Amino acid sequence: MARKPLTKPRKHASQQRSRVTVDALIEATARILVKDGFDKASTNRIAEKAGVSVGSLYQYFPSKEALVAAVxxxxxxxxxxxxxxxxxxxxxxxxxxxxxxxxxxxxxxxxxxxxxxxxxxxxxxxxxxxxxxxxxxxxxxxxxxxxxxxxxxxxxxxxxxxxxxxxxxxxxxxxxxxxxxxxxxxxxxxxxxxxxxxxxxxxxxxx
Amino acid sequence: MARKPLTKPRKHASQQRSRVTVDALIEATARILVKDGFDKASTNRIAEKAGVSVGSLYQYFPSKEALVAAVxxxxxxxxxxxxxxxxxxxxxxxxxxxxxxxxxxxxxxxxxxxxxxxxxxxxxxxxxxxxxxxxxxxxxxxxxxxxxxxxxxxxxxxxxxxxxxxxxxxxxxxxxxxxxxxxxxxxxxxxxxxxxxxxxxxxxxxx
Amino acid sequence: MARKPLTKPRKHASQQRSRVTVDALIEATARILVKDGFDKASTNRIAEKAGVSVGSLYQYFPSKEALVAAVxxxxxxxxxxxxxxxxxxxxxxxxxxxxxxxxxxxxxxxxxxxxxxxxxxxxxxxxxxxxxxxxxxxxxxxxxxxxxxxxxxxxxxxxxxxxxxxxxxxxxxxxxxxxxxxxxxxxxxxxxxxxxxxxxxxxxxxx
Amino acid sequence: MARKPLTKPRKHASQQRSRVTVDALIEATARILVKDGFDKASTNRIAEKAGVSVGSLYQYFPSKEALVAAVxxxxxxxxxxxxxxxxxxxxxxxxxxxxxxxxxxxxxxxxxxxxxxxxxxxxxxxxxxxxxxxxxxxxxxxxxxxxxxxxxxxxxxxxxxxxxxxxxxxxxxxxxxxxxxxxxxxxxxxxxxxxxxxxxxxxxxxx
DNA sequence: CATGAATGAGGGTTCATTCAT
DNA sequence: CATGAATGAACCCTCATTCAT
CATH class of the missing domain: 1.10.357.10 (Tetracycline Repressor, domain 2)
Known part of the structure; x- marks a missing residue:
C-alpha cells in the first residue's frame, strides 16, 4: 500500500548471488523499459523476466523508482x-x-x-x-x-x-x-x- | 475487440458552451501535467479541476491520450x-x-x-x-x-x-x-x- | 492494442490455498448470478462475497467472462x-x-x-x-x-x-x-x- | 442518476408524430439488440439510430427496460x-x-x-x-x-x-x-x- | 533470504438518466 | 415537446507493495 519514493538500492550486494540477482533485475528493467515503456513496466513483469520473485526484487530495491534509477x-x-x-x-x-x-x-x-x-x-x-x-x-x-x-x-x-x-x-x-x-x-x-x-x-x- | 488509441478530439465543439468546456479541459490537463506529471494525471482529476464531470471529458475527448495530444x-x-x-x-x-x-x-x-x-x-x-x-x-x-x-x-x-x-x-x-x-x-x-x-x-x- | 476476451482460467490452481480460493470465487459468482443476474454481477462484489480481493480474482481469472465460463x-x-x-x-x-x-x-x-x-x-x-x-x-x-x-x-x-x-x-x-x-x-x-x-x-x- | 425500473410506455402516443417516433425507437432498439446484444445497446445509440434525441426517447419510455419490453x-x-x-x-x-x-x-x-x-x-x-x-x-x-x-x-x-x-x-x-x-x-x-x-x-x- | 499469493487503492471509461435551453 | 450537453455512480481491471510461509 504505502508508496514511499525511495531511490537508493537497499543493500550493497556484497555477496556474489546478490550481485547476480541485482544485475539481472537491472538488465530486465532496461529490456522491459525498452520494449514496453515506463508505464507498462510492472515490477511483477520485471521480476519474472529477471527470473526472480517480486519479493526478491523488493529485497534489493525499495521501489520501482529505485530500480529505474539504477538503470x-x-x-x-x-x-x-x-x-x-x-x-x-x-x-x-x-x-x-x-x-x-x-x-x-x-x-x-x-x-x-x-x-x-x-x-x-x-x-x-x-x-x-x-x-x-x-x-x-x-x-x-x-x-x-x-x-x-x-x-x-x-x-x-x-x-x-x-x-x-x-x-x-x-x-x-x-x-x-x-x-x-x-x-x-x-x-x-x-x-x-x-x-x-x-x-x-x-x-x-x-x- | 480491438480498441484503437484515438487521438482526435471527438467533436469540433462548435457551440459556445462546448468551446469553453473544451478549453477548460485542455487548460486543466496542462496544469495537472505540470503539477503531477503524466502518470499521476488522472482523467477524474482533470475533469474535477476543469469543473466538469468525467462524462463531459469523454464527450469531447475519446481518451486520456487525446486530451494530452490536444495540450x-x-x-x-x-x-x-x-x-x-x-x-x-x-x-x-x-x-x-x-x-x-x-x-x-x-x-x-x-x-x-x-x-x-x-x-x-x-x-x-x-x-x-x-x-x-x-x-x-x-x-x-x-x-x-x-x-x-x-x-x-x-x-x-x-x-x-x-x-x-x-x-x-x-x-x-x-x-x-x-x-x-x-x-x-x-x-x-x-x-x-x-x-x-x-x-x-x-x-x-x-x- | 487488441484485448481478446480470454475465457480460460489463468493458472491451474494446483496448490491447496489456490484451489480453495478458486472454488470460493466460482461459488460466489454462481450465487451472485442467481441473486442479481449477469449484468449486476460485478467483479468487486464477487470478490467480496468470495472473501478475497479483486486482485486475487484477477490472479485466477483473466476476466469476468472467464469466471462465468468457469461457473x-x-x-x-x-x-x-x-x-x-x-x-x-x-x-x-x-x-x-x-x-x-x-x-x-x-x-x-x-x-x-x-x-x-x-x-x-x-x-x-x-x-x-x-x-x-x-x-x-x-x-x-x-x-x-x-x-x-x-x-x-x-x-x-x-x-x-x-x-x-x-x-x-x-x-x-x-x-x-x-x-x-x-x-x-x-x-x-x-x-x-x-x-x-x-x-x-x-x-x-x-x- | 436515479434508475427506477419502470416498464410501461409513458404515453399512449395518440398523435401521429408520436406514433412514428415510438415505432422508430422500438425498431432501432430491435436492430441494435440484434447487432450488439443487450449489454452494448445503449440508450444514446438507440436514440441516434432512431433519429431522435435521448431526451425524446425518455419522453416516450421511462427506462431502457421499458423500451426493451416494448420490443x-x-x-x-x-x-x-x-x-x-x-x-x-x-x-x-x-x-x-x-x-x-x-x-x-x-x-x-x-x-x-x-x-x-x-x-x-x-x-x-x-x-x-x-x-x-x-x-x-x-x-x-x-x-x-x-x-x-x-x-x-x-x-x-x-x-x-x-x-x-x-x-x-x-x-x-x-x-x-x-x-x-x-x-x-x-x-x-x-x-x-x-x-x-x-x-x-x-x-x-x-x- | 526467497517466494508468490494476496491486497486494494485507484485508473480509464461507459452509459442511463436529467434538465436547461 | 425536442434537444443533447452534462452528470457521476459504477464497472472492469492493473500494479506497487506486503507478508505469511
Whole structure:
C-alpha cells in the first residue's frame, strides 16, 4: 500500500548471488523499459523476466523508482566511460582533431543502447532534483571545461563555463537527435557529414 | 475487440458552451501535467479541476491520450506562432541580426510556459511516428531552410538540409536547456551572454 | 492494442490455498448470478462475497467472462455426471423403463441448482460458437444417439440423428420448463404425471 | 442518476408524430439488440439510430427496460398473430393435418425475425414475474388447449392442461432450436423431415 | 533470504438518466 | 415537446507493495 519514493538500492550486494540477482533485475528493467515503456513496466513483469520473485526484487530495491534509477545510473556510467576515455586520449591533440574525436565519441556513446537511451531520456519521470538529463552527469561538463582550460591559448578569449555549456549541449543534442531519432534514415556517409559539420560548428565557435 | 488509441478530439465543439468546456479541459490537463506529471494525471482529476464531470471529458475527448495530444497541439501552435512571426520579420535582415532575432525568439517561445514545455518534452509518451519532440513540428525546419535558401549567397556552400538540422537542433537545445533547466540560476546578463554566444555559434558556422 | 476476451482460467490452481480460493470465487459468482443476474454481477462484489480481493480474482481469472465460463463449466459437468451415469445404467433396460429413467435423470439434473440453471440458460451471453445452450454439451446427443443405435431393432426405422434431436430437445425442454419455471406450482403427483406423459411422448414416438 | 425500473410506455402516443417516433425507437432498439446484444445497446445509440434525441426517447419510455419490453411485446404480438390465425384455420381439420399446420406455423413464427427472437429469448433479463419466455404468452396455451378440448373425442383420455403443456413446449423447443440455432445448417428437406417427425411426435402422443 | 499469493487503492471509461435551453 | 450537453455512480481491471510461509 504505502508508496514511499525511495531511490537508493537497499543493500550493497556484497555477496556474489546478490550481485547476480541485482544485475539481472537491472538488465530486465532496461529490456522491459525498452520494449514496453515506463508505464507498462510492472515490477511483477520485471521480476519474472529477471527470473526472480517480486519479493526478491523488493529485497534489493525499495521501489520501482529505485530500480529505474539504477538503470539510469548504469547506463550513465557506461556513457561516462566513453566520455572519460576519449577526453583522456584527446588532451594532447590539436583542437580540430580533438573535437572530431569527441563528436565521434558522443555518437559512440549514444549507440551503446540507443533504444534504452531514448526511453530514459524521454519518459523517465525525473526522479532527482536538477538533473542534467541525468544521463550526462555534471562530470562531462567538468571534463570538457578542463580541456578548454588546458588549451585556453588556442582559442579566443571566452567565458569558459558558458563555452562549455554551448559546446556540450550542442554536441549532445546533435548526436542524440541523429542517433536516437534518425539512425535508420541516415547512411554512413550522412553520419560522416554530420560529424564534419558538428566539428566545424564547434571549432569555428571556439577559434 | 480491438480498441484503437484515438487521438482526435471527438467533436469540433462548435457551440459556445462546448468551446469553453473544451478549453477548460485542455487548460486543466496542462496544469495537472505540470503539477503531477503524466502518470499521476488522472482523467477524474482533470475533469474535477476543469469543473466538469468525467462524462463531459469523454464527450469531447475519446481518451486520456487525446486530451494530452490536444495540450501538445495547443502548446505547439503557440510555439509555432512565435517562430513563424519571427522568421517573417527576419527575412530582410542581415544574417547576424537575423540569427540573433531567431535565438531570442526561441527563448521567448520556451518561456511561454516553460514548466509545461518541460513535461511535454520529457514525459509524454510519443504518440505519433517519428515526431521531432512533436513540439517542433517539421515546419520549423522548413521555414529555417527557406531562410537559408533565400540567403544562400551570404553563406559558404553547404548542404542545406544538413545545415538546417545543425542550426535548428543547436538553437533548440541551447535555449531549451537554458530556459527549462537553468532559468532560475541565470541572470539577465547571463541570458544576454548566452544569446551572444549562440548567435556567434550559428553565424560562424554558416559563414 | 487488441484485448481478446480470454475465457480460460489463468493458472491451474494446483496448490491447496489456490484451489480453495478458486472454488470460493466460482461459488460466489454462481450465487451472485442467481441473486442479481449477469449484468449486476460485478467483479468487486464477487470478490467480496468470495472473501478475497479483486486482485486475487484477477490472479485466477483473466476476466469476468472467464469466471462465468468457469461457473458454466462446473454446472455443465455436474449435469453431465448425472446424464452419463444414467445412460450407463440404462443400456440394458427395455425401452420404456429406459426412457422413464432418462426423464427422471433430466429432472434430477435440472434440480441440482435450478436457479443457477435458469440464469445460465437465460442470460449468459453465449460465449462460444454454436453452443447448444452450452449446458447440454454435444455429449448428451452422442450418448443418446448411442443408446438409440444399440437398440435400433426395438424401434421403427428412422433417421438416428433427427430422432436424437427430437428426443433430447423435447425431454430437455419439458423437464427444464417444469423444474425451472413451474417447480413451485407443481405437486409431486403433478411431477409424476409429467414423467408419465413425457415417457409416453418419447416411447410412442420411437416405436 | 436515479434508475427506477419502470416498464410501461409513458404515453399512449395518440398523435401521429408520436406514433412514428415510438415505432422508430422500438425498431432501432430491435436492430441494435440484434447487432450488439443487450449489454452494448445503449440508450444514446438507440436514440441516434432512431433519429431522435435521448431526451425524446425518455419522453416516450421511462427506462431502457421499458423500451426493451416494448420490443418484446411487439415481437410477441407478431408471433401471436401467426399462432392465432393458424389455430383458427385449423379448427376444422383432422388432427394430423392440424398438427402439421401448427408445426409449420411455429416455424414460420420463429422465422419472422430469428435473430431478434434469439436475443430476446437468450439475453433479456426477464423483467416481469413468471413469464413463459414472455414471447409465448399464456394465450398460446389457451388456444391450443381450446383445440384439444374441441377435438377431445379424437384423442385418448388425458389431462388437458398437461397435454397442452407437453405439446406446446415440445413444438416450441423443436422449432425454436431448429430455426434459431441450426437454420444455416439445415436444408429444406431437413426442415421437411423435422416437420414430419415433430408432427409424428405430437400425433402419436395425443392418439 | 526467497517466494508468490494476496491486497486494494485507484485508473480509464461507459452509459442511463436529467434538465436547461 | 425536442434537444443533447452534462452528470457521476459504477464497472472492469492493473500494479506497487506486503507478508505469511
Amino acid at each position: 539510469v545510473k548504469r547506463h550513465g556510467e557506461e556513457l561516462m566511460q566513453v566520455v572519460r576515455e576519449t577526453l583522456a586520449e584527446v588532451t594532447a591533440l590539436p583542437m580540430e582533431q580533438a573535437v572530431r574525436r569527441l563528436v565521434l565519441a558522443a555518437i559512440e556513446a549514444h549507440r551503446i543502447d540507443p533504444e534504452l537511451h531514448r526511453v530514459l531520456a524521454e519518459q523517465i519521470p525525473r526522479t532527482g532534483g536538477t538533473e542534467e538529463s541525468a544521463l550526462l552527469g555534471g562530470e562531462t561538463y567538468a571534463l570538457f571545461r578542463g580541456y578548454l582550460d588546458a588549451h585556453r591559448d588556442e582559442f579566443r578569449p571566452m567565458d569558459l563555463g558558458l563555452a562549455t555549456f554551448v559546446c556540450v549541449t550542442s554536441i549532445e543534442a546533435l548526436t542524440h537527435t541523429a542517433v536516437v531519432h534518425h539512425a535508420d534514415r541516415l547512411s554512413d556517409e550522412a553520419f560522416g557529414a554530420l560529424v564534419d559539420e558538428t566539428t566545424l560548428l564547434i571549432v569555428r565557435y571556439l577559434q | 501538445v497541439k495547443r502548446h505547439g501552435e503557440e510555439l509555432m506562432q512565435v517562430v513563424r512571426e519571427t522568421l517573417a520579420e527576419v527575412t530582410a535582415l542581415p544574417m547576424e541580426q537575423a540569427v540573433r532575432r531567431l535565438v531570442l525568439a526561441a527563448i521567448e517561445a520556451h518561456r511561454i510556459d516553460p514548466e509545461l514545455h518541460r513535461v511535454l518534452a520529457e514525459q509524454i509518451p510519443r504518440t505519433g511516428g517519428t515526431e521531432e519532440s512533436a513540439l517542433l513540428g517539421g515546419e520549423t525546419y522548413a521555414l529555417f531552410r527557406g531562410y537559408l535558401d533565400a540567403h544562400r549567397d551570404e553563406f559558404r556552400p553547404m548542404d542545406l538540409g544538413l545545415a538546417t538540422f545543425v542550426c535548428v537542433t543547436s538553437i533548440e537545445a541551447l535555449t531549451h536547456t537554458a530556459v527549462v533547466h537553468h532559468a532560475d540560476r541565470l541572470s539577465d546578463e547571463a541570458f544576454g551572454a548566452l544569446v551572444d554566444e549562440t548567435t556567434l555559434l550559428i553565424v560562424r558556422y554558416l559563414q | 458454466v463449466k462446473r454446472h455443465g459437468e455436474e449435469l453431465m455426471q448425472v446424464v452419463r451415469e444414467t445412460l450407463a445404467e440404462v443400456t440394458a433396460l427395455p425401452m420404456e423403463q429406459a426412457v422413464r429413467r432418462l426423464v427422471l435423470a433430466a429432472i434430477e439434473a435440472h434440480r441440482i441448482d435450478p436457479e443457477l440453471h435458469r440464469v445460465l440458460a437465460e442470460q449468459i451471453p453465449r460465449t462460444g460458437g454454436t453452443e447448444e445452450s452450452a449446458l447440454l454439451g454435444g455429449e448428451t446427443y452422442a450418448l443418446f444417439r448411442g443408446y438409440l443405435d444399440a437398440h435400433r431393432d426395438e424401434f421403427r426405422p428412422m433417421d438416428l440423428g433427427l430422432a436424437t434431436f427430437v428426443c433430447v430437445t423435447s425431454i430437455e425442454a419439458l423437464t427444464h420448463t417444469a423444474v425451472v419455471h413451474h417447480a413451485d406450482r407443481l405437486s409431486d403427483e403433478a411431477f409424476g404425471a409429467l414423467v408419465d406423459e413425457t415417457t409416453l411422448l418419447i416411447v410412442r414416438y420411437l416405436q | 418484446v411485446k411487439r415481437h410477441g404480438e407478431e408471433l401471436m398473430q401467426v399462432v392465432r390465425e393458424t389455430l383458427a384455420e385449423v379448427t376444422a381439420l383432422p388432427m394430423e393435418q392440424a398438427v402439421r399446420r401448427l408445426v409449420l406455423a411455429a416455424i414460420e413464427a420463429h422465422r419472422i425475425d430469428p435473430e431478434l427472437h434469439r436475443v430476446l429469448a437468450e439475453q433479456i433479463p426477464r423483467t416481469g414475474g413468471t413469464e413463459e419466455s414472455a414471447l409465448l404468452g399464456g394465450e398460446t396455451y389457451a388456444l391450443f388447449r381450446g383445440y384439444l378440448d374441441a377435438h377431445r373425442d379424437e384423442f385418448r383420455p388425458m389431462d388437458l392442461g398437461l397435454a397442452t403443456f407437453v405439446c406446446v413446449t415440445s413444438i416450441e423447443a423443436l422449432t425454436h432450436t431448429a430455426v434459431v440455432h441450426h437454420a444455416d445448417r439445415l436444408s429444406d428437406e431437413a426442415f421437411g423431415a423435422l416437420v414430419d417427425e415433430t408432427t409424428l411426435l405430437i400425433v402419436r402422443y395425443l392418439q
